[in-house]
Amino acid sequence: MRTSVFIIKGNIVYSKDVHSLEVCEHGYLVCEENRILGVYQTLPFRYGGIPIEDYGDRLIIPGLVDLHVHAPQYSFRGLGMDMELLEWLETNTFPEEAKFQDEEYAKQAYRIFVGHLRKGATTRACIFATVHRPATLLLMDMLEASGMKTLVGKVNMDRNCPNYIQETTEESAEETIRWLREVKQRAYEHTQPILTPRFIPGCSDALMERLKEIQMSNQLPVQSHLSENPSEIDWVKRLCPKAEFYGDAYDQFGLFGRDCKTVMAHCVYSEREELERIKENGVYIAHCPESNINLSSGVAPVRKFLDMGLRVGMGSDVAAGSSVNLFTAMAHAIQASKLRWRMLDNSLKPLTVEEVFYMATKGGGAFFGKAGSFEPGYEMDAVVLDDSGLKHPQELTVKQRLERMVYLSDDRQIYAKYVGGKKLELENW
Ligand code: GUN
Ligand code: FE
Numbered sequence: 001m002r003t004s005v006f007i008i009k010g011n012i013v014y015s016k017d018v019h020s021l022e023v024c025e026h027g028y029l030v031c032e033e034n035r036i037l038g039v040y041q042t043l044p045f046r047y048g049g050i051p052i053e054d055y056g057d058r059l060i061i062p063g064l065v066d067l068h069v070h071a072p073q074y075s076f077r078g079l080g081m082d083m084e085l086l087e088w089l090e091t092n093t094f095p096e097e098a099k100f101q102d103e104e105y106a107k108q109a110y111r112i113f114v115g116h117l118r119k120g121a122t123t124r125a126c127i128f129a130t131v132h133r134p135a136t137l138l139l140m141d142m143l144e145a146s147g148m149k150t151l152v153g154k155v156n157m158d159r160n161c162p163n164y165i166q167e168t169t170e171e172s173a174e175e176t177i178r179w180l181r182e183v184k185q186r187a188y189e190h191t192q193p194i195l196t197p198r199f200i201p202g203c204s205d206a207l208m209e210r211l212k213e214i215q216m217s218n219q220l221p222v223q224s225h226l227s228e229n230p231s232e233i234d235w236v237k238r239l240c241p242k243a244e245f246y247g248d249a250y251d252q253f254g255l256f257g258r259d260c261k262t263v264m265a266h267c268v269y270s271e272r273e274e275l276e277r278i279k280e281n282g283v284y285i286a287h288c289p290e291s292n293i294n295l296s297s298g299v300a301p302v303r304k305f306l307d308m309g310l311r312v313g314m315g316s317d318v319a320a321g322s323s324v325n326l327f328t329a330m331a332h333a334i335q336a337s338k339l340r341w342r343m344l345d346n347s348l349k350p351l352t353v354e355e356v357f358y359m360a361t362k363g364g365g366a367f368f369g370k371a372g373s374f375e376p377g378y379e380m381d382a383v384v385l386d387d388s389g390l391k392h393p394q395e396l397t398v399k400q401r402l403e404r405m406v407y408l409s410d411d412r413q414i415y416a417k418y419v420g421g422k423k424l425e426l427e428n429w
Contacts, residue, residue: 004033006421007047010055010384011398012039014062014374015358018306022374023398028052029060031380034421039374055384058415059401061357062372063123063381064326065364067286068223068265068315070128071139071152072097072106074113077319081294085229088295088320090162097130097155098165106135114142117324119411119426123381123419124149124368126223126263126286126315128196131155131167133179140183144191147424149368149381153196153223154179158207173210180218190420193218195260199225200236200249208253215260221367222255226264226274229297233269247274247283257281263367265315266291267305268298275308284311284367287359289332291320299340302333303348306355313364314356330356330406353403384416385409 008031012024022039030037030047043052073093080092100106117125127143127150129136136154143150154176158169167175176195183193195215197203203211215222227233227246236246243249247270250256256264256277263284270278278285287302305312314333316324323329330353337351365372371379387401390408405413417424 005037005047005050006031007043007050007052008055008060008382008384009052010058010060011401012060012374013398013402014039015354015362016373016375018355018358018363019352021354021357021399021402025398029374029382031421034380036374036376036378036380038376055416059385059387059398059405061121061383061385061402062361062365062374063383063417063419064121064360065313065368065372066122066125066316066324066326067263067284067313067364067367068288069125069318069324071110071113072100072130073319074116074324075109077322079319081322083295084231085295085297086231086235092319094162094165098162100130100132100135103134103138106132106138110135110139110142114139114146118146118148118424119414120325121383121385121414121417122148122324122326123383123417124365124371126150126194126367127152128223129154131157131165131172131175133175133182136179137182137186140186140188140191144186144188147190147419147422149190149371149419151192151194151221151223153194155196155198156207156211157198157202159204160201169204169207169210172207173214176211176214180214193220195220195222195255197222197224197255199232200246201232201239205253208255212254215255221261221263223263224250224255224265226250226267227269228266228292229295230269245271245274247277251277251281257283261367263313265317266297266300268292268300275304275310279308279310282311284313284364286313286315286317286364287333288315288317288321288329289336290322290329291315291317293332293336294322295320299336299344301340301345301348302337302351311363311366312359313367314360325410326360327406327409330360333359334406353406356406357402380418380421382418383414385413386415387413389413
């Protein structure tokens with residue numbers, strides 16, 4: 001038998017499709033190097049003799065995928081939550097992000113962020129940095145050392161923000177090219193660049209054109225924000241009178257799916273035409289329910305996204321979301337969908353645990369390729385959860401135990417974590 005095969009054992013839970021959970025109690029997860037070979041209730045004879053890491057009665061789930069998080073904003077999470085998006089950006093976000101000009105400050109702040117992300121259930125993430133190239137590289141160095149798989153973007157913005165953080169068009173493009181060159185030299189194994197125009201109000205047409213050239217010559221994926229807040233959307237209408245809708249303003253520059261893999265956060269107010277374009281272009285949506293609550297943005301019609309067969313994952317959107325814990329994000333997604341159903345539109349039924357779990361694993365994982373499930377051929381990202389500290393007197397099924405994780409868990413339940421087949425050290429971070 002090949003020595004690169006290894007096996008972990010426990011109560012295995014994962015998604016194959018959006019509406020149901022696969023549960024294998026006291027099952028075997030057989031892996032080879034970085035890939036899943038299969039989940040088995042009884043270990044096939046051919047795998048006999050291979051050492052088994054037995055996690056007993058603990059739960060084993062695929063690593064969670066955060067499709068939208070701002071690393072520099074981790075430092076002010078939980079603060080200034082009484083504003084809407086545009087005021088919040090001016091008052092909280094831009095002043096804090098400006099501090100990342102200082103590499104010492106960036107090092108301190110990013111160490112805290114990476115340390116906390118590593119201790120949680122997240123194994124993959126799409127991450128915004130700031131406009132600053134050196135600090136973005138620092139963040140990428142730290143993420144690389146953490147072993148998690150991430151896509152990280154140096155933010156681009158050349159208009160409608162304070163001088164102290166605004167780039168010129170030329171600077172924004174040139175610094176991005178230089179950043180990409182420096183990333184290439186580092187030859188990271190786990191950390192890759194993603195093009196990150198902040199949002200349409202922050203990027204001129206000239207910059208968007210330059211970014212498309214850069215996207216094409218480097219074959220980069222793209223991340224940004226879309227249809228988050230009513231004032232923002234009105235502003236985009238004024239800034240881009242030729243665009244049919246907000247998403248079209250990205251699409252006109254070729255930065256909205258099709259030939260470049262794209263993830264857009266929010267889509268709270270995306271209407272039929274925009275959703276159809278999202279579907280047609282294969283754009284991913286990062287659903288960020290806590291952010292949408294905190295900034296009074298609203299509640300995205302996720303049921304509609306799912307019914308349309310759109311690609312949807314979960315995002316923490318720290319710091320508009322206060323926590324990088326994606327279990328918490330799953331709970332918020334369910335809770336927000338219930339309020340939306342009761343108060344706004346009773347045709348869109350609330351989300352279920354199965355659905356939000358799918359979004360946080362296989363749904364978002366698809367942005368990274370074959371990630372977020374335990375089906376054969378998927379990358380081996382797994383989290384072992386120890387829920388024994390959350391005491392209960394009654395018998396619970398494995399599914400019920402997972403459900404409790406969604407509502408009750410924090411980092412104390414993270415017992416072990418594997419990314420790409422490698423077990424990460426959880427202490428000393
Ligand atoms: N739109 C543009 N920038 C941001 C940001 O930093 N956070 C959120 N939630 N929305 C944005
Ligand atoms: Fe965001």
